[in-house]
Amino acid sequence: MLAIGWFKTVIDSGDFQTMISRHIAKSWIFVATAICAVIAGSAGAAEPQAWQLGLQEPAGSIAEKATSLHNLLLVIITAISVFVLALLVYTCVRYREKANPKPSRTTHNTVIEILWTVVPVLILVVIAVPSFRLLYYLDDTKQTEMVVKITGNQWYWNYEYPEEGLAFDSYMVDEEDLEEGQPRLLTVDYPMVVPEGTKVKLLITGNDVMHSFFVPALAVQTYSIIGRVNEAWIDVPMGAKSYYGQCNQICGVNHAYMPIVIEAVSADDYAKWLATAKEEFALNNMPVSTMLASAQ
Numbered sequence: 001m002l003a004i005g006w007f008k009t010v011i012d013s014g015d016f017q018t019m020i021s022r023h024i025a026k027s028w029i030f031v032a033t034a035i036c037a038v039i040a041g042s043a044g045a046a047e048p049q050a051w052q053l054g055l056q057e058p059a060g061s062i063a064e065k066a067t068s069l070h071n072l073l074l075v076i077i078t079a080i081s082v083f084v085l086a087l088l089v090y091t092c093v094r095y096r097e098k099a100n101p102k103p104s105r106t107t108h109n110t111v112i113e114i115l116w117t118v119v120p121v122l123i124l125v126v127i128a129v130p131s132f133r134l135l136y137y138l139d140d141t142k143q144t145e146m147v148v149k150i151t152g153n154q155w156y157w158n159y160e161y162p163e164e165g166l167a168f169d170s171y172m173v174d175e176e177d178l179e180e181g182q183p184r185l186l187t188v189d190y191p192m193v194v195p196e197g198t199k200v201k202l203l204i205t206g207n208d209v210m211h212s213f214f215v216p217a218l219a220v221q222t223y224s225i226i227g228r229v230n231e232a233w234i235d236v237p238m239g240a241k242s243y244y245g246q247c248n249q250i251c252g253v254n255h256a257y258m259p260i261v262i263e264a265v266s267a268d269d270y271a272k273w274l275a276t277a278k279e280e281f282a283l284n285n286m287p288v289s290t291m292l293a294s295a296q
């Protein structure tokens with residue numbers, strides 16, 4: 001599916017059409033080069049594309065594993081659907097009343113009954129092995145290098161960096177305030193910033209109603225539930241890039257207007273961001289006794 005998406009993007013690009021008209025089908029190397037150029041050109045943002053087919057380009061080990069499981073399942077379900085359709089068509093044609101006026105009265109066939117029980121079980125086992133492998137991989141957050149606590153609110157996200165003592169709200173930027181190149185309904189004022197090539201533990205919770213933290217390219221989708229902290233992690237690959245996502249649990253009238261942006265930046269840029277963010281978004285770490293004393 002991904003390949004079809006890439007191919008369409010390639011066909012739509014003017015450069016590709018000019019190239020093809022000059023060297024029509026000269027060599028597959030041209031096609032491969034064009035595909036690589038489109039992939040390289042699209043680096044910088046992970047967001048949905050117009051007429052996109054298939055999943056977003058996977059980013060990080062979790063997304064790669066999820067995509068390959070998806071591709072395996074796609075082959076299996078396609079094969080099953082085609083097989084069942086072929087059986088139906090064959091039965092309808094071969095055993096129609098005209099071709100088969102005297103129907104068989106068979107009610108049991110031991111061999112077929114064993115087959116249609118055992119074969120689906122085997123298919124489920126084949127699916128279960130990679131599924132469980134991925135589930136356990138998702139569950140293991142021991143290797144993570146930093147923590148971000150994410151709280152879903154009606155209708156914005158709050159990002160807290162407990163190790164750095166800072167927290168801030170992240171609101172969608174209205175259409176009239178967008179700058180050149182910023183995607184509509186996906187741009188926020190303060191994105192969640194993380195250093196590139198980092199495994200980040202996410203602690204996801206809710207403040208009012210149920211929300212869901214969903215960033216397709218990083219293959220994270222976790223419910224944000226009031227009074228409960230769900231754990232997930234993302235494996236942010238190397239490269240400065242914006243990863244776009246949305247709340248995908250219907251959470252009220254502005255459900256569609258609480259996008260998520262995870263901004264991966266270089267280690268240097270992250271240090272710079274952290275310095276400013278610590279001033280701007282510092283949590284009040286004053287001890288309770290001091291706060292009570294100053295309130296009197």
Ligand SMILES: [Cu+2]
Nearest residue numbers: 211212247251
């Ligand atoms: Cu929501």
